[in-house]
Amino acid sequence: MSRITLQNIRKSYDRGPTVLHGVSMDIAPGEFIVIVGPSGCGKSTLLRLIAGLETCREGDIILGGKRSNDIAPQDRDIAMIFQNYALYPHMTVRENIAFGLELRGMPKRERNARAEEVARTLQLEPYLDRKPAALSGGQRQRVAMGRAIARETSTFLMDEPLSNLDNALRVVMRREIKELHKTLKATIIYVTHDQTEALSLADRIAVMKDGHLQQFDTPEAIYDRPANRFVASFIGAPEMNFLEAAELKSAGVPSDLTIGLRSDALTLVGAKPAGTALPASVTLSEMTGSDVVLHCETPAGRVTLTAHRSALPADLDDCWIACDMKAAHFFDSKTGARREFAVQEG
Numbered sequence: 001m002s003r004i005t006l007q008n009i010r011k012s013y014d015r016g017p018t019v020l021h022g023v024s025m026d027i028a029p030g031e032f033i034v035i036v037g038p039s040g041c042g043k044s045t046l047l048r049l050i051a052g053l054e055t056c057r058e059g060d061i062i063l064g065g066k067r068s069n070d071i072a073p074q075d076r077d078i079a080m081i082f083q084n085y086a087l088y089p090h091m092t093v094r095e096n097i098a099f100g101l102e103l104r105g106m107p108k109r110e111r112n113a114r115a116e117e118v119a120r121t122l123q124l125e126p127y128l129d130r131k132p133a134a135l136s137g138g139q140r141q142r143v144a145m146g147r148a149i150a151r152e153t154s155t156f157l158m159d160e161p162l163s164n165l166d167n168a169l170r171v172v173m174r175r176e177i178k179e180l181h182k183t184l185k186a187t188i189i190y191v192t193h194d195q196t197e198a199l200s201l202a203d204r205i206a207v208m209k210d211g212h213l214q215q216f217d218t219p220e221a222i223y224d225r226p227a228n229r230f231v232a233s234f235i236g237a238p239e240m241n242f243l244e245a246a247e248l249k250s251a252g253v254p255s256d257l258t259i260g261l262r263s264d265a266l267t268l269v270g271a272k273p274a275g276t277a278l279p280a281s282v283t284l285s286e287m288t289g290s291d292v293v294l295h296c297e298t299p300a301g302r303v304t305l306t307a308h309r310s311a312l313p314a315d316l317d318d319c320w321i322a323c324d325m326k327a328a329h330f331f332d333s334k335t336g337a338r339r340e341f342a343v344q345e346g
């Protein structure tokens, strides 16, 4: 298995604008990396560069210690799984899984044996003789994965592999991919725009925006210490609340800082609490099960928080939001960069 290093990758298509502005990443063998970011930020482009399906204008792609910019996709030890599965409709599951092996000149008996072994790992044995049209979305996705696994590569690239599945199936497949990663001990680089998927799957998350890598770290570090306001708002649900220091008037926070408060730092209470608090009225509530997401109007703007249904104040039109300032994040109001600030209160 080999290390994947990207050094200062710049990319533009034809004579178009730059879509990757100097991205660097070092990925250890066996890591599960999730690249996340809004639509158009360059996630798929980065993945396609690693696969060798695109070339970059500047920078180095180093695979296993060797500069590999000019190595053809089929000569890289990498398999790619796409969102639309790319299965052959006229071939059975067995043939689809074995297809890549045929291209490599493996004899038929060996090929079929390998396809059956992979089908067992993915619980696809009952479907080996079916064609893709007779499979569910999740089964098709597993066949696509089977085809990649059959090649015995050390690295799998996955481009939004679950985006065509319904929510329940997506949760199941997410777990399967995570288990597969444990079994295969392979490197996985996985692209998604879904922050929940990123948090639940990754050893490390790469957050991108407009072709720039914003932060590359563990899910815990990204959630607990977001590098800037963009990362803070993109990761975590409901989205972090941002309040200007001047509006919250709390614990001597300098006025050039924006205060970031996640839902878990906020409590809705009936009477004015000690410490930092905002008067609030609930304008909208969304039931999510045992919890409700509450959208509140406050003098500092709109604030969203989650509360347990059994712990709501009686009068939602006239209540308070208690802010745990020890759990607050601080950002430079101009640049959005994270700033450390020690709150004195409490």
Ligand SMILES: Nc1ncnc2c1ncn2[C@@H]1O[C@H](COP(=O)(O)OP(=O)(O)OP(=O)(O)O)[C@@H](O)[C@H]1O
Pocket: 013, 014, 016, 019, 037, 038, 039, 040, 041, 042, 043, 044, 045, 046, 193
């Ligand atoms: N073949 C291409 N020719 C020209 N421009 C392209 C091409 N492919 C992508 N782009 C542009 O490059 C930028 C990055 O696209 P990319 O597909 O990498 O983004 P993404 O983050 O994967 O987006 P999404 O989540 O919507 O798939 C976009 O502005 C896109 O329009």
